[in-house]
Amino acid sequence: MKPAMIQPFIHLANLRKAYRKRGSEYLAISDASFDVGAGELVSLVGPSGCGKTTLLKVLAGLLDYDSGTVQIGSPSHPFDPARDVGMVFQQALLLKWRRILENVLLPAEILGLPLGESRERARYLLALVGLSQSEDKYPYELSGGMQQRAAIARALVHDPKLVLMDEPFGALDALTREKMNLELLRIWKESGKTIVFVTHGISEAVFLGTRVVVFTAGPARMADNFEIDLGAVRSLDMKTHERFGDYTRRIYKLLGME
């Protein structure tokens, strides 16, 4: 038994969230329950419109929910909702008028962290994501993959305990995406963050996750939640392993694609 599971970092129970618009109700999440241990990388996988992004926004404290429990933080890993969330989106959304280093510093500025230290940390993170040479460049001078690396550095600059990623590699080409998957695993191990990773890529979800939570659409509901036992060190050739195939088949089945 993992100690992290005794004291989950994120505890979700019977979460329900509906959007209401002019009398009609649209159910975004019907009933989601799962726990995430500190330092885990959880993949939320499912088709568009299954409520993954809504769930991420609830975790980020950006959306209210209708009923259920959302607890983030544990005695060993206290969580401050005002400063312990880092976010990465499908688009890098770097500020066009700022150089890369200044882009990475944005969360530190918003939180009013000491700028000298933050600058040091930003440089360290840019090195971590492989962008040391680009700190003085403008976003348009970087490729899509490099911009997304900068966005990841930005999400880590204020040293948040929880990093929320909403299809961060969805806009990249297939090869860059595979490369970024490996990079993310490396960054995750080195930083020790808890990451919630939303994707509609089934293979990506299995490859990255220590755990996969599967959502289905119409009506939105949580269909499964299981651990991925592929070991701590993952390499691309794992995708050809039998067990990898078992996991992806299990998800395809849940999504009614088999």
Next chain:
Amino acid sequence: MGRSGEPLGRYTIAVGAHLLLIAAWQIFVVYGHVPKFVMPTPIETVGALFGDNYRWGTNILATATEIFGGYFLAVAVGVGLALAFSWSRPLEAAFMPVLVSLNMIPKVALGPLVIVWFSYGIVPNMVIAFSICFFPVVLTTARGLREVEPDLLDLVRSLKGSRWQIFTKIQLPGALPYIFSGMKVAAILAVAGAVVGEFLGSDKGLGYLMLQVQVTLDTPAMFMAVLLITLIGVALYGMVLALEHALVVRDARIE
């Protein structure tokens, strides 16, 4: 060699084309025996600069004052109003439709009214220039302030960032390219506004001078006046462009 020399080459071609046009103009007038009162040569046009009674300095100053004054007033009020809109939704909801409707009025048609209200001189012409510049500035600025990526707002809100932080770090710098886009359109309109004002009623300015010399068919002076009006416009546009290049990253500029 060829590739690195290309920008210089294009520049040279552009300058050459202009010189060629002036030369063609000179040849056309001289060999086509065009009377001076219909079209003077470029040399005669420049010669008008040295006429005694045109008071070029005073007239340039008057027209430039109207153009620059009306223009910068329009930029200040236009950007200010757009900022107010971005801070107050009810204000925007009430006034934006009114502005859009008012924008439909051809501002030049207001000229005679402006003269009734402000008498004639530099002030009414400035008002006409202002009224013609104001709308593109306020409309594009308001649009720029509205165009904020919702995900970026989420990012700032997840850190409990204040509205002021959103405004100064994201909204305003993001709107800058739009503001300049409006300012560039307005720079061209300002010149037209001021000169139309001078045509309608004025006692100095290059437009006023044109009406004065028109009576005696002094075409070279009219040509010179048009040239000077154009140059004032180019100077204003150049200033705005230089400011844009200094403040807006290349990728973000709206052409």
